[in-house]
Amino acid sequence: MQIILSVAAARMCAATACAALCAPLCASPSASPPTPPLSVTAADVPWDAGGSIEISWVPAANLGSATTWLVERSEIGADGTSGPWVTVAEVAIATTTTTAAKLSHTAPYWFRVTAVGSDGSSSPTNSPAHTTAHRNFFIGEKLPLFSAILTVCACVIYFILAARKGRPMKVRRIAALEAIDNAVGRATEMGRPILFVAGIQDMDNIQTVAGITVLGHVSKTAAEYDATIEVPTSRSLVMEAARETVQASYLAAGRPEAYNADLIRYITDEQFGFVAYVSGRMVREKPATCFYMGCFYAESLILAETGNSIGAIQIAGTAESSQLPFFVAACDYTLIGEEFMAASAYLSGEPDQMGSLKGQDAGKAIASVLIIVGVVLATFAALSPGGFATAALGALRGILGS
Amino acid sequence: MSGPTRTWAIIIAVIIVLLGVRMSIGGGMGRAYSQRLEQKAEVPANSQTNTPARTITWTEWHAVQPKIYFAAQRADPQQTQVAFSWSDTIGLWIGAFFTLAVFSFLYRDNAGYRLAEAVIIGVSAAYWGVIGFWDTLMPKLFGALVPSFVQAHVMPSLPNPSTATVIAMTFALVLGVLLLMRLAPKGGWISLWPMAFIIGVTAGLKIVSHIEGDLVAQTVATFKPLISPQRIEGVVEIWPTVWASLANTLVVVGVLCCLTYFFFSVDHKGVVGRAARTGIMYLMITFGAAFGFTVMGRVALLAARIEFLFDDWLWLIDPAGKRTIEVAASAVSMLCWW
Amino acid sequence: MRRMVPMWIAIIAGFAMLLSAFFPMTESLGETFGDVFNVVAAIAFILGAGSLAKVNLAKVSRRDPGWGFAVVTLICFTITIVVGLGKFGVPQNPQFAALPWSGEKEAEGGAFAWIYAYALVPITATMFALLAFYVASAAFRAFRAKNLEAILLLSTAFIILLGRTFAGVVLTGWLPDWASGLRLENLSVYIMQVFNTAGNRAIIIGIALGVSATSLRILLGIDRSWMGSGD
Amino acid sequence: MKTLVAILEKLDRRWIFLAMALAVAGPILIIGITGKTLPETPTPAARAVYNAIESLPPGSPILLSFDFDPGSGGELLPMATSLVHQCAARGHRMIFIALWPLGPTLIDQTIKKVIQSDYPNLKEGVDYVNLGFQSGNEAVMKVILTDFRKAFPTTKSGSAVSTVAAMKGIERVSDFPLLITISAGYPGAKEWIQYVVSSSGGKVKMVTGCTGVQTPQLFPYYPAQLNGMLGAIKGAAEYEALVNESLAPKDHSAAPNPKYLEAQRRMGPQLGAHLLMVALIILGNIAFFAARKTKAGATS
Known part of the structure; x- marks a missing residue:
């Protein structure tokens, strides 16, 4: 490395020397001084x-x-x-x-x-x-985003209102969610605990919030079946939220005396410290059922393989697409992405929540139609560049704000 | 003792014997060294506290590779600049013990693993607590509410907070205190308020970020021409065009089919059923690819741990040239013994 | 009443945040919230530490099986907190030598750095490394050609596994240039660019809608299961 | 054959664990003792990373964000080493930041390993500077879009950024001609693309080194938003070979320093483990089909 550097240095010296020598000779007559802008x-x-x-x-x-x-x-x-x-x-x-x-x-x-x-x-x-540089009332370039949000919200709200008016809301079976009652029942029969992990992120992650809402339903079922539910958490705030949720569920199930706050405990913020604890605990306590609902990273497979080795029924749900393969490979049931987000609504069985799922579908339908229109325009634009299709495609992108 | 158990006992015994042999044949292993560094800093005079200018000196010890120690010793056996480090050597052995203890969990749960587990829970919970204190509470909360104290004692170059920051941090403090009401004998229910605030804000923020960053962006990214002429110097090339068009078509079909799979209000029957099934196939290929890529990363991690054991602890190999000559001798003697 | 107040707090705070993104005066509220959240989370650590201490002390006082490990946890926790907050053994910061507290908490030579290097890193990194074993056992068990989906899953993984090592070059490197697209290393790139892009894109779009609907259910006060299901 | 199938069906997973340990430890020992590594042929994505750094004029400021922790060090530290190695050799100004709390320590490690030992003429604060960690994830990225110093007011050691020579002329992130992120998850390359590359309207060029897990998710962004990427240890090895090749003396008289061969060495255990995985999948399927055949025979 020293060699290269010294060679480079030598070259630079040579260049400078040359410049110094040439300077009087080649003060090029062609180059006039810089001209200011008009x-x-x-x-x-x-x-x-x-x-x-x-x-x-x-x-x-x-x-x-x-x-x-x-x-x-x-x-x-x-x-x-x-x-x-x-x-x-x-x-x-x-x-x-x-x-x-x-x-x-x-x-x-x-x-x-x-x-x-x-x-x-x-x-x-x-x-x-x-x-x-005036400050404007509204940020103009965010208008497309604002309308996109408005559209999605309108779809969801429209179907919620429709459901309230008594319009029947059919939702397809989601096997993983139908299995929850059985899985909780199994724990009761075997006299073993249920383990619920709400991911390893904090409450500012929407997946954790979704996991906590699922915990609300699972713990209510557990309270009704008289099964013990353990919730180790990797964040103090999640512990607090989980405690509030589970306590309220026990209250709603009419068994507030059965709630034990110490079963919902903070372990550590450190990802693998948390996993070390949970997998050790699993091997020792042998829970009958394990739920993994939230944001997971690498620990997903450690948890799922350990759970598998102790013969637990495992139901997982995450929107973390990199971890889905491992849950799919090692768990009995897996909620993939949007299914996980829909779990709480599905489990509640309330018409207005089911309506919101239909609203999500409407959103997907709009996205699909946009994709088809965009693809058709893009195809024509590629075949005859510069024509009507190119302009229309540009307009469509503009409306969507990108 | 059943057959497999006996086999395992033999394997574990062989590992222990090999470790014993390695420790007894010498050539050195598991030692760490550090170098003395004299530090000096000028402290300017302070008119407020009436202290004159002075010079502070102190000694630091920095870890160095064993070869630096060997070279220093060869040059001057009496030198004290580079020395054997008790604390790092003990640490190295503790680290090696914990590494083996965690690996032993693969065989079965045992006291070694439980010890490692107990240690890591205590250490890491406290670690993140300390990080939260020095990295968040100190600069953000105290830095906003009592800036002069923080600047005078901990972070001299911390900028003064703006009014908005002070308001935000006061609000954060109030939320925190409300949350701690949980510990009070009465009024624990009030801790649901800050929780409700956090959940509400998260929900509000995530709608915007997901629709902006994901929904719209990914939809627009799918606007691909199904027929995509590939031109080289203005002339359409047949095969590249076919391949590019096929790739685009497969992407568009895949996105639409996978979206169909996620439809909740339609049963997966008939045309929808077929599209959803195609969607599942795409998802399976996606998952298979992710699995394959992940294996790479995981093996690299395992390799790093095994290198730690073989290289830093046992001094069996020296790929990075940390020790040079000395280690070759020990590795060769090990192989000869074998 | 106890449930109505938090519900309204969530609704008002959420909509305020949603709208704040569009007005210059409030555009950066989301970032401010990030700081507020971090501070609240750091304060909440007191609750977490309390729970940790309580559970482990209870184990010790009840002499539960394995209570010795609870003692270890408590000791490790206390030591780390004390040396970390007290910056034990941390060398001075040469820039501000007059301020004894200005040293970096994780500077080499400090007790906190020692704990980090010789307890935290070996254990967490080895836990992480266990995954190499678990991917193998999961692949052995789950990658069986039960049906078309499973065949696709396992054959994709297969191609990627081979294509990303020297083995891929050896196995298909002999293919002539016109068929170079079938070489394993190229095949794995196509899979990524076509199928993986499509699959991930649909998952992302679905999740975005799912997140919006979930958030909206919370913001409209319809999904109250986070404060206990029902009313 | 029957006994083999019977064994496979009831195989205790601990034997698989043992096989994996041997498949990884064996090549490490062999490569460790012989020092030989497998050859690498760089893919376009890795070449693109190399070219992005190579094409900048010497002295260009480069932002390096270390968004990982020691847990992913096995994959990412070799990349970090080679990236810093190339930047240092080309005389670029390196500005290090971290969005993960444990990142700054890794930055210091890499600086010590590459710059301080092999490029002692580069001065801290002039040719490179470690600005340390900032909490806030993507919020930090949004801030540095408009005001870099607001997010990073001081260096890791506590001096004000305005006094640091290396930061001259840096007002916002778009002042860097190139952004390098070494990423292990959230926040990482994906967020940099979403919040910085996209928002800058393509002004900011970025290359990334990422873990194997992240590679499939980032592929959709290459090459439009990502100018180059190193995927997992394979990408690291390819890039490392490129850098070593370009910095080696013309007559190949000196072998590269072994510390710059870390990624290529790791490809040995990688090969062993991958072959084992492939064998396991095949064996698993043999067991599966044999069992199904037996079952079919029993029912008919």
Whole structure:
């Protein structure tokens, strides 16, 4: 390595020496000094959160020896005086626009652009008027997102309301969820505990929240069947949430005296420390049924294989697609992605919750239709570029905000 | 003793004997060394506390590879710059013990594993508690509520908090205190309030992020032409076009079929049933691929642990040149003995 | 009443967050919440540690089988907390030598770093490494050609496994250039780009809808199972 | 044959564990003693990573985010080593950050291993700097989109970032011509794509080194949003071979330092384990079909 570096250094010396020698000879007569831009305009970026101004300039026809543009700004203070010039950006000569960000959204600014070359800079060209980066009421570029959210929510709410009005809501069988009652019953018969793991993430992960909602149903069934349910958690907040949930379920099942808070315990935040505990516990206590419902990473297979070796019935659910193969391979039942998200609604059996599942389906139907339309347009656009289809595809992407 | 049990007993005995032999043939193993580093820092005078400028010195010991120790010893047997490190050597042996203890769980649950389990629960829970204190509570909470204290004692270059930060952190403190009401003899129910806040906020935030980042983006990404002419210098090439078009078609069909599988309100019969079944096939291929890739990673992890045992602890191999000559001797003598 | 207040807290907080993303004044509320959440989670550690201590102390006082291990847990916990919070043995920070507390808690030479390197890392990394064994036993048991789905699962895994090592090059490297697409290493890339993309994409779209509907059920107060099923 | 099938059917999984231990430990011992590694042919994705770094002019600032912990070190540390090795050899300015709490320690390890021992002329704070860990996951990414120093006000050792020479000219993440993330999960490469690469409208170029588990999920993003990727230890080995090849003296007079061969060495146990897995799947199916045949015979 030393060799390479010293060679490089030697080359650099040679280059410098050469430059020094040539300098008087080859001060090329062809290269004129950099020419300043013809005009500079600055405009507030519309429909944004404020603080950004877009600056554009028209370069002169003959750029001279210019290689970069130097864009500067000057803030006009409350007393009306202009502040010092501060660099906004140095951009390549091919560019003619840039955006100044992080500006105050109350103060006006002047801008100027200078062409810079190896042999000096041009005189600066100033923007004709000062500009303020206004903060707008609504972030315009998020309008497509806003409408997408509105559409999805409308689908779900529409079907919830329809269900309330008594429209029958049919939902297909989900084998994994039908198996829950049996699995809990099995634990009661065998006199062994049920193990419920709500993933290893904290309450700011929606999968953990979904896992806790499933725990609400499972623990209610467990309370009714008089089975013991153990919930080791890897986060203190999840322990708190699980305790609230299970306690309320026991209360709802009419057996508040059977609730034991110590069965829901915090182990450790450390992923594999938690797994070490749970797998040791499994081998020793031999739970009859294991539930894994939440966000899982690598530990999924350690848990599922240990559970398998002790002959437990295992029901898993996660939206973590990288872990699905392991649950599919080692568990008796697995809720794949969206099925897991639907579990709580399905288990509740309440019409309005079932209605929300139908709303999800409507969302999928819309996505499918969009995909088909998009694919057809893209195909035509590929066959005849630049035609109507290309424009339509662009419009569709625009509506969707990407 | 049944047949398999006897076989296992023999295997374990062989491993123990081999370890014993390795320990007795010498050539060194499981030792760690560290190098002395004298540190010096200038403390400027402080007019507020009336302390003059002074220089503070202290000694640090940094772990080094054994070859550095060997070289130093060869050069000067009396040197004290690089020395045998008791703490790191003990640590190395403890680490090796825990590694073997966890591996022994594969055979069956035993006292060694239970010890490792008990240790890791205690250590790691506390570890994350300490991290939470120094990395979250100190800079964020205390840094916002009592910035001058934090700057004066712990983090001198912590920037002053903005008003918004102070408000947010006060709010966080209130939530935390409400949560701790759980420990109070009465009023434990109030701890459901901060929980409700967290769950509500999570739900609200995730709708936005999932629809923005996943739903819309992935839908748009599927807008692929079913016939995708591949041109080289303006001329359409037949085979690349066929392959690219086939790939696009398979992706589009796959996405639609898999989505069909997830439909809840339609029974999987007839056309829907066939599409859903195709969807399941796609999912199975997806899962198979993920499985195959994961195996790679897991084997690398196991290899790293075994390298730790063979290299750092037993000094059987020296692929990274940590010890150079000395180790070759021990490995060869081991092989000869074998 | 006890259930109504939290339900409304969740509803109001959730909708406020949902809408905040669209207005410049509130756009960064989500990020602020991240900080607030981390602080609350760190405070909640007191509850977790309390539970850990309580369960293990109970084991010791009842002399449950294996209570000795509970003692080990308690000792390890206490030692780590004390040396970590007290920055035991942590060398000074040369930049701010006047402040004894400014050293890095995980700096080499400190007791906390020792515990990290010789207890935490060996145990957690080895637990992680157990997976290499479990993938083998799971593959042996589950990858059987019971039906078409299972055949697809196992043959894909098979191709990837071979294609990602030197074995793939040896087995199919002789294929001529025009058939190079059938070489194992290329085949595994196609599988990733076509089938895997399609499968994962559908899963992602489904999950996004599932998350939205789940969140919405919570925000509308329809799914209250997180505070106990029913009313 | 019958006895073999009977054994396979009731096989205690501990024998599989033992076979796996041997399949991994054997090659480690052999390669460890002989020092020979298997040859590698780089795939386009690995070549792309190499080219992305190679094509930058010397002295370009590069953001390296260490988003992993020692648990994934077996796969990712060799990548980190080679990535830093190439950046250091090409004289790029390296700015290290971590979004995982245990990342900064790994950064220091890598700096010590590569820069401080082989490139002592590179100065801390000028040619490279470790900015440490920031909590907040993707929130940090959103912040550095507009204001890098807001998320990382100080370096790991506590000096203010504004005084660090290496950070000159860095206002936001798009000021880096290249972003390298070494990623083991959440937050990681996927979040960087979602929140940084996508939001920058393609201005930010990114390459990643990721674990085997993440590789399938990231493939849909390559090459449109990801300019290159190293998938698992295989990707690491391919890239490592490329870097060693390009930095080796022209006449191949000196073999690369063994510490830069870590990933290629790990491919040996990889081969053993993969062959074992393949054999296990085949054996499992033999047992399955034999049992089904017996059952079919019994019912008819």
